[in-house]
Amino acid sequence: MALLELDDVSKAFGSLKAVDGVSFKVEAGEIFGIAGPNGSGKSTLFNIITGIPFGPDRGHIRFDGTAINGKSGHAIARLGLARTFQRETSFDGLTVFENALIGASYGRKEKGAAAAAREAAAEALEFVGLGSVSFGRLAGELSVFERKCLMLATAIAMQPRMLLLDEPASSLTKPEIETSIGLIRRTAERGITILLIEHVLTFLMSLSQHLLVLNNGRVLAAGEPASVIADQRVIEAYLGTRRAVA
Numbered sequence: 001m002a003l004l005e006l007d008d009v010s011k012a013f014g015s016l017k018a019v020d021g022v023s024f025k026v027e028a029g030e031i032f033g034i035a036g037p038n039g040s041g042k043s044t045l046f047n048i049i050t051g052i053p054f055g056p057d058r059g060h061i062r063f064d065g066t067a068i069n070g071k072s073g074h075a076i077a078r079l080g081l082a083r084t085f086q087r088e089t090s091f092d093g094l095t096v097f098e099n100a101l102i103g104a105s106y107g108r109k110e111k112g113a114a115a116a117a118r119e120a121a122a123e124a125l126e127f128v129g130l131g132s133v134s135f136g137r138l139a140g141e142l143s144v145f146e147r148k149c150l151m152l153a154t155a156i157a158m159q160p161r162m163l164l165l166d167e168p169a170s171s172l173t174k175p176e177i178e179t180s181i182g183l184i185r186r187t188a189e190r191g192i193t194i195l196l197i198e199h200v201l202t203f204l205m206s207l208s209q210h211l212l213v214l215n216n217g218r219v220l221a222a223g224e225p226a227s228v229i230a231d232q233r234v235i236e237a238y239l240g241t242r243r244a245v246a
């Protein structure tokens with residue numbers, strides 16, 4: 001059984017069909033990439049999967065067999081589905097550690113939860129390379145790359161089964177993108193299934209086992225990444241020219 005399954009999912013804003021009859025499955029343990037031109041519906045798709053800030057108008061979404069469409073964002077997160085955002089989001093007036101602790105504390109109610117949350121926050125920050133600045137820096141003082149790492153750490157500290165990453169490479173330099181690729185690969189090696197939206201095609205190609213391309217809210221092509229980017233419809237709609245693929 002797939003970990004995440006979308007069946008004929010749609011979301012409209014007035015007459016604009018932002019996501020239009022999208023179906024796909026993500027298997028446990030894989031990195032599944034989603035590409036598409038600006039405005040093709042990628043972020044809306046993440047919004048309706050996570051219920052933040054809204055669910056789909058129609059269609060079915062199942063996470064590990066449980067129907068999640070119509071559930072609140074909190075309920076979906078508690079099932080083990082975490083996300084990051086396209087823009088770096090953090091509580092800028094709190095320390096790096098306090099930010100990660102918010103993620104780590106989420107939904108924990110067991111005995112010793114506070115200590116376990118602190119341990120999870122510290123481990124996640126160490127994992128993304130922010131261990132040394134946990135207490136000495138406010139989130140608002142971090143660079144764009146560090147803020148993206150903090151978002152990732154906060155999500156990992158929630159100990160999710162699946163992580164939705166919205167354009168993790170945007171605004172990063174080439175060396176930062178390389179570091180980010182390694183980090184996402186190692187996140188998957190922790191057993192976290194990853195659904196990844198990205199514009200940077202090389203980023204998607206080097207990470208994804210499956211690739212899906214959206215255009216005008218619909219699935220244009222899906223499957224093994226090399227064959228998807230060689231698809232003439234994808235080249236025309238998303239990349240513009242054959243040269244852009246190389």
Ligand SMILES: Nc1ncnc2c1ncn2[C@@H]1O[C@H](COP(=O)(O)OP(=O)(O)OP(=O)(O)O)[C@@H](O)[C@H]1O
Nearest residue numbers: 013016018036037038039040041042043044045086
């Ligand atoms: N809350 C909203 N209200 C109205 N229209 C919206 C809303 N959110 C998205 N849209 C529209 O839905 C379409 C899909 O937007 P979406 O942000 O999902 O695309 P995207 O593929 O993520 O684009 P980008 O790569 O530029 O982030 C766009 O036309 C956008 O303007």
